[in-house]
Amino acid sequence: MGRMSGKRVLITQTSAFMGADLVETFRAEGAELILDDRDLSVPGAATALIEGAGRVDVLLANLAAEQPRTTVLETDDDVFRSMFEALVFPLHALVLGVLPQMIERRAGKIVVMGSASALKGMPKYSAYGSARGAQLSYVQDVGVEVAPHNVQVNAIAQTFVENPTYFPPSYQATEEFAERIKGAPIGRLAHGWESAALALFLAGKESDFFVGQVVPFAGGWVTR
């Protein structure tokens, strides 16, 4: 009997970002998993996913897009918009799809796997950071709005977490990474399961008092 037993948990974009670790952690805790890996930047994809998902007790909104790492001047309109198409618009579609059943049951959890990069300025992050910032403000507003319905919406604002999308082994081998990790007082990357453990906490009954909250998860890089 795990902490998620009896819970139907939807995990999106399973092959990217925190997907694999979320699957492993929530499966180990007895969740009934609804796994999906379609491209949610396609119009209608997020809505279709929810329509086919049946009951969803927990939505783990795991959305990722390759950080373009362009300077502002290199970030043309297409690159800029693509971040919002991948990270922001599907998030709203997922939330819009899943909220009615949660509100009706007066029970439900949404955890957005977001980024700490939205909390602190960084060079070459204008497009990605801006879209991640939109996610966090969105979570604050939706979380506060639906709190009276006993539905909890929160976000993890993470960085320095091992995952195939943003911190693959190839990136960990670069000098840029060696320089950048100095900014994390803890001096190491988080294992993927550690971020999944925070998601598990935010998906469980014990965190019902968290609503519309952004929880930094960054090894001391940001601390509030």
Next chain:
Amino acid sequence: MGRMSGKRVLITQTSAFMGADLVETFRAEGAELILDDRDLSVPGAATALIEGAGRVDVLLANLAAEQPRTTVLETDDDVFRSMFEALVFPLHALVLGVLPQMIERRAGKIVVMGSASALKGMPKYSAYGSARGAQLSYVQDVGVEVAPHNVQVNAIAQTFVENPTYFPPSYQATEEFAERIKGAPIGRLAHGWESAALALFLAGKESDFFVGQVVPFAGGWVTR
């Protein structure tokens, strides 16, 4: 001889939000004003504006869109995207247009007239608040990136400021407003010129050390 004398200052969307107050304050300080009121959500509009603007020493990115005040469930995809079309994508286009000349001169100021609503969860703000949040994270990233070029990009995150778009007299007369203003310890709206005075500070040489910063302006509603 005003504090802006010799400076060419571009103010966008002059008929909305802080437009009128910015015009008045910067004119009084001797700026050479470049005023524009076109709809910047039209594709290409922001780019065209900059191309025709000549030298721009200060860009006051005054972008506004009516807050839809819809619940999350009432916020369909069109409403949601329209906030980004009005507030976020034109901001990047304006910045992208104006930065090259500023970087080349190693001098320039961009002040984004943003919203404190991005800093704190509020019901019925999911679309608007999310787009305003994107603006703030964008400013942080761009501001930090271009700081070494001696160009300063900052944002005002305001609320409870008199302006025709968000706090018109008709809204000030509602019970909703009477309840809401209780949340501002100062107990009054800011006059428009007070927000413009902060923009003036951020547009002047005395604030060169501010880069990528979000300055709340909210009468104590948020204080950091």
Next chain:
Amino acid sequence: MGRMSGKRVLITQTSAFMGADLVETFRAEGAELILDDRDLSVPGAATALIEGAGRVDVLLANLAAEQPRTTVLETDDDVFRSMFEALVFPLHALVLGVLPQMIERRAGKIVVMGSASALKGMPKYSAYGSARGAQLSYVQDVGVEVAPHNVQVNAIAQTFVENPTYFPPSYQATEEFAERIKGAPIGRLAHGWESAALALFLAGKESDFFVGQVVPFAGGWVTR
């Protein structure tokens, strides 16, 4: 076999603030409890407590003092200092006492039961809020400093949590409370066990990546 089995957990000021709930939650998870209820504002008391405590795997720094609820002008020097004598100086003494053994073992957790009142301005909070603010900055600095020793120091910044010190039934019956709770989007107090569940998360191995962090716990009253 609970999540704290084999762990020696020190809880201070057990009769106040979150003491009772921490005892119950950590006992249920199999911790070996070291319980203390002495007045830690007495010089030397905190140091003596640690000297007699033996091995401490987890320190739950539960420090409380009655909020004087005085206006600034009513807050004389004695009242003001008394908050620091109760909340800040003993915290440093406890940390100073317990860190050497934790650093030597390269293992240890300190969770400070702090207050969200330090995060947002409130009338009649100058003394109490200031001392609570000192706690949070202290945690940030110590947490970042000792992170490389594999010791984790974090804080909960809570409010609107049922407890005998700050939200006793008598206070819950007041009009002041009825007005104040409107500021919490969730619309209810947290049960004491919910705050203890967060402390449990921060005391466990799954949160090793949290260092020097301030976690608001406030039902949406603050969200980052």
Next chain:
Amino acid sequence: MGRMSGKRVLITQTSAFMGADLVETFRAEGAELILDDRDLSVPGAATALIEGAGRVDVLLANLAAEQPRTTVLETDDDVFRSMFEALVFPLHALVLGVLPQMIERRAGKIVVMGSASALKGMPKYSAYGSARGAQLSYVQDVGVEVAPHNVQVNAIAQTFVENPTYFPPSYQATEEFAERIKGAPIGRLAHGWESAALALFLAGKESDFFVGQVVPFAGGWVTR
């Protein structure tokens, strides 16, 4: 006719921290200066200062103490308390002394020259950072409380600003400094007059809408 003409401005601890730059900037703007350099950690000193100061329109609470730069374990009780004796208790005494006349006149400004170190964890800052954190929470609470009296209390949370106490030329010559300044995206120290210019803004009528606010001033090291 300067921006401070007709204003009586009290500057404390003039030989330390931002004292010299505040004197120069406010004198140039026509203020009538009340300058004091006594040791305000002496009991009663702050109270005596205010009693002898006559009318004070603007209080620039410039309080400094040498950062001990001790590790947590090296920070004994005396070192720890000395930071609060120098930075926190005199601040309250100054505010307590000066507020009654400001409240009576329904006019007055208090600007606290604080530190950004309270906003972000740093090694070897536990005592200093904690006291600076107390200052900032204090300003939030007092600022919000006295806002209805038309008195404005705000703080500058600065770092990387040239001054004889924290960034003297001798420190600027160290390798530690060379490493540390990399954390400031702007890549330079602020001149002292730049911080004084922010204090001037916060001391003037144009910033009356700022109450209980903490304004980071850190060249991008923190941005909100």
